[in-house]
Amino acid sequence: MTDFSTLGLSEKLMQGLAKANFTKPTPIQIEAIPHVMAGRDLMGLAQTGTGKTLAFGLPLLHRLLGVGHPPAPRTIRALILAPTRELVTQIATNLEVFTKGTPVKVVTITGGASIHRQTEKLARGADIMVATPGRLIDLLDRNAVTLEATGYLVLDEADQMLDMGFIHSLRKIARHLPLKRQTLLFSATMPKLIEELAHTYLREPVRVQVAPPGKPVEKIAQSVHFIPQGDKAKLLESYLLKHPGEQALVFGRTKHGSEKLMKLLVSWGFQAGSIHGNKSQNQRDRTLTEFRDGTLQVLVATDVAARGIDIPGVRHVYNYDMPNVPENYVHRIGRTARAGAAGSAVAFVAPAEMEELRAVEKVLKQPIPVIGGAAWAADIVAAAPKPGQKPRQGGRPKAQGAKAPAGAAKPQSRGQQPKAAHGGRPGRPAAAPGGGAAPRRSSSQGRQAGGAPRG
Incomplete structure (x- = not known):
């Protein structure tokens, strides 16, 4: 039949x-x-x-x-x-x-x-x-x-x-x-x-x-890039610049973080929009229409969009923040490789997200290939605060999403070099896409940069 x-x-x-x-x-x-x-x-x-x-x-x-x-x-x-x-x-x-x-x-x-x-x-x-x-x-x-x-x-x-x-x-x-x-x-x-x-x-x-539950479309090339939370924005920029003219969907964890990331991308010259729960229905519809007709190159979204976007032109999905629910990873990356086309999905994994990565790989029943950086050491993972967690005492790393300290670096335009997030060269990600392993970092080095958007 x-x-x-x-x-x-x-x-x-x-x-x-x-x-x-x-x-x-x-x-x-x-x-x-x-x-x-x-x-x-x-x-x-x-x-x-x-x-x-x-x-x-x-x-x-x-x-x-x-x-x-x-x-x-x-x-x-x-x-x-x-x-x-x-x-x-x-x-x-x-x-x-x-x-x-x-x-x-x-x-x-x-x-x-x-x-x-x-x-x-x-x-x-x-x-x-x-x-x-x-x-x-x-x-x-x-x-x-x-x-x-x-x-x-x-x-x-x-x-x-x-x-x-x-x-x-x-x-x-x-x-x-x-x-x-x-x-x-x-x-x-x-x-x-x-x-x-x-x-x-x-x-x-x-x-x-017709397929094992949770199994992603086979034509999606999946990969993981290990990167400190504070370096994710510059890493995302480098990936987007590698694929000019190709539409990308970026998933963040929170409404505030997704909106902040979208505005940063716009300041860097990208045609970007966002959809999340703080947007009115008219705003969300208008943004999706602009993404569908190609006016927007990048759409930043929370999981509210993971199953509501059917746009064949999406070639790349970036998990800027790993999902809290592992099954949502399947739905996120399923926004590419629509209607028989090929697509790619890259997950940006900070030390605090190793548990989420393991949960996703358990759902997939296989590891995701590593394209950049190296898996975070156990002591760094243990020291990394979970999203929304209050800062620990004694100079330990701040929780993701915490308010940046006075004097912290603010987002710069693409023509400027932002302050170094971890003591390295200004504006340089920990590892370029497809590059070698990122160095081990102490818990203090693994902090978020003050001005980098947090999903």
């Missing part, structure tokens, strides 16, 4: 697939679509970027195109829940390719947008609602929408929803849904909580798995 024509989809959908140049279904689509068409509950496991949206979207649209009459006021026929605003927008955009010229109506419901306008849209009902859990609960509490006639529930990126603490929201939403429904759960990883979630909300589900 290697052709969409063999999956039993309607002629309207087949025309849409041809117009969008979709010729052959992906493995997850081949495995999932027949079961969804047959009305079975399904748990789909596949790595990011493999076509999961159409795996549930096409059979869902096939059903809804055959209804023949509009939904009742304030009612929803199919509910798709996703963890982030970006992913909600991405799913709706993919579905709307096939709903143009049809009576099927798709609405998006997210925080950061006018709840009054959303209430007005829902007053006429909708065939498909794509929503984040929090805003949907707000609308349910206002009686702006009812889920009593919702016959389809899709949980997309369910593992990230649990990571973001949406389990209580899911339980609350489930109480509004009819027991007689079809439920589809899609995820890239399979922690124990997902098993429990599936057992609670799915009825005798078919399990479809």
Whole structure:
């Protein structure tokens, strides 16, 4: 079964697939679509970027195109829940390719947008609602929408929803849904909580798995560069300069640190933008549009974007800060090598992040090749404070994210040399990309430079 024509989809959908140049279904689509068409509950496991949206979207649209009459006021026929605003927008955009010229109506419901306008849209009902859990609960509490006639529930990126603490929201939403429904759960990883979630909300589900959970796309060239936290900004600059004209996605740990890093890159002459939780929905949408059309070369983001960006032009992912949740590493690097293209992912690892690196490699079940520096010695790792940790007494290293002391170096323009972060030559990273091992550093040398952005 290697052709969409063999999956039993309607002629309207087949025309849409041809117009969008979709010729052959992906493995997850081949495995999932027949079961969804047959009305079975399904748990789909596949790595990011493999076509999961159409795996549930096409059979869902096939059903809804055959209804023949509009939904009742304030009612929803199919509910798709996703963890982030970006992913909600991405799913709706993919579905709307096939709903143009049809009576099927798709609405998006997210925080950061006018709840009054959303209430007005829902007053006429909708065939498909794509929503984040929090805003949907707000609308349910206002009686702006009812889920009593919702016959389809899709949980997309369910593992990230649990990571973001949406389990209580899911339980609350489930109480509004009819027991007689079809439920589809899609995820890239399979922690124990997902098993429990599936057992609670799915009825005798078919399990479809096309790749080991958490396995990154094979075309991504992964590597690690060991570097002190304070030298990461200059190292990032050197990597970006090596690939002019190629788009890069940079992941930071915090909203403040990501914004600070973006502004530093702009001051150095890069076309850069940022998306994180402190940005309004309009700001995030505008920045993503500029990144998608190539106006921006670099996008700095927190994990809010790890599963909401589907831009084929992204060639490089830089983990400026290692993720706190190891599975998020898979989703971060999955933003490159989209649609069969190749890509690279480099992780910048400071002494305080060795534990996070080990956790990632445990998920991957293999070590990540080292491209620069050398693994930090145990005594340096032990002395390094964790992110957000208060400074220790007795002159030990400061916690990452702590306020810089008076007189510390501030970010310079690209034409100036910043003060040395560790007593070496001014403005020179500990090791150039692809270079040799960085020297062992004492705990005092491993401090962050006062002016370097911290993720």
